[in-house]
Amino acid sequence: MHLLILGGTTEARRLAELLDDITGLTVTNSLAGRVANPRLPPGRTRVGGFGGAQGLAAWLREHEVDAVVDATHPFAGTISFNAAQAAAATHVPLLALRRPGWVPVEGDRWHEVGSLGEAARSLPALGRRVFLTTGRMGLEAFAALDDLWFLVRSVDAPEPPCPSRMEVLLDRGPFVLDGERALLRRHRIDVVVTKDSGGAATAPKLTAAREAGLPVVVVRRPPTPQGVPVVPDPAQAVLWLRQHLDLGSLRGTD
Numbered sequence: 001m002h003l004l005i006l007g008g009t010t011e012a013r014r015l016a017e018l019l020d021d022i023t024g025l026t027v028t029n030s031l032a033g034r035v036a037n038p039r040l041p042p043g044r045t046r047v048g049g050f051g052g053a054q055g056l057a058a059w060l061r062e063h064e065v066d067a068v069v070d071a072t073h074p075f076a077g078t079i080s081f082n083a084a085q086a087a088a089a090t091h092v093p094l095l096a097l098r099r100p101g102w103v104p105v106e107g108d109r110w111h112e113v114g115s116l117g118e119a120a121r122s123l124p125a126l127g128r129r130v131f132l133t134t135g136r137m138g139l140e141a142f143a144a145l146d147d148l149w150f151l152v153r154s155v156d157a158p159e160p161p162c163p164s165r166m167e168v169l170l171d172r173g174p175f176v177l178d179g180e181r182a183l184l185r186r187h188r189i190d191v192v193v194t195k196d197s198g199g200a201a202t203a204p205k206l207t208a209a210r211e212a213g214l215p216v217v218v219v220r221r222p223p224t225p226q227g228v229p230v231v232p233d234p235a236q237a238v239l240w241l242r243q244h245l246d247l248g249s250l251r252g253t254d
């Protein structure tokens with residue numbers, strides 16, 4: 001049996017760990033290649049795009065893939081549609097492993113927006129010192145905001161065009177609440193910008209912002225393909241694989 005995991009997330013790595021050492025199961029982890037030193041999951045790893053939905057379909061046929069789990073980030077909009085198209089063309093079962101989005105709680109001051117551009121347009125009315133946690137891609141949306149100062153946190157350094165007044169903090173989650181509180185205080189942050197990535201690893205910034213009474217601009221998730229089954233965590237992905245592949249006993253679920 002050959003499983004392809006479209007990865008680049010904590011959940012993708014966790015799924016590969018749960019499936020490690022299963023006799024008769026080969027797992028290929030696919031990474032886009034955006035991060036210079038990615039944390040590699042167990043199993044085989046391939047890096048780089050497939051060449052669109054057709055390229056992915058050809059790869060599935062050539063490597064005799066029996067199932068695909070799309071465990072990419074909720075904001076990786078293109079690859080999920082490519083996976084749906086390729087799976088349909090090749091009749092390979094496809095599952096989406098998608099961590100649930102965050103839900104605001106009492107005390108949160110969220111401003112939900114549909115894009116990074118909309119987030120940028122909302123900022124001047126909300127504050128002048130911005131904690132920008134949307135990743136290193138797409139910073140051009142904020143590049144014209146010369147009156148604002150940005151603390152940009154990302155795994156790898158962003159590339160221009162970027163905001164002119166910016167400090168870069170290279171770091172990778174999980175983050176802890178005390179650290180996030182201290183960061184907001186030290187940099188006198190008055191507004192936070194985030195994607196609705198979901199998950200526990202980067203959620204403490206939301207708690208820290210709530211405690212400090214700060215507004216948070218939350219970029220809503222892009223649409224996902226219709227008709228693809230979705231599970232919220234790796235353990236449920238394993239259960240789905242049990243139903244779709246002839247697997248023996250799997251670690252973590254027995």
Ligand code: NAP
Pocket residue numbers: 006007008009030031032033034047048049050051052053055056071072073075076077078079080082134135195
């Ligand atoms: P995207 O916009 O959906 O994908 C753009 C192109 O990158 C795809 O068409 C595909 O190229 C290639 N690609 C994406 N994910 C791939 C994968 N896992 N394996 C092989 N090729 C892949 O994706 P993105 O937003 O640039 O994200 C790229 C990767 O970073 C994803 O794997 C995602 O899980 C991870 N990531 C993204 C974010 C985010 O905020 N977007 C955050 C954390 C991690 P071809 O068309 O040539 O196949």
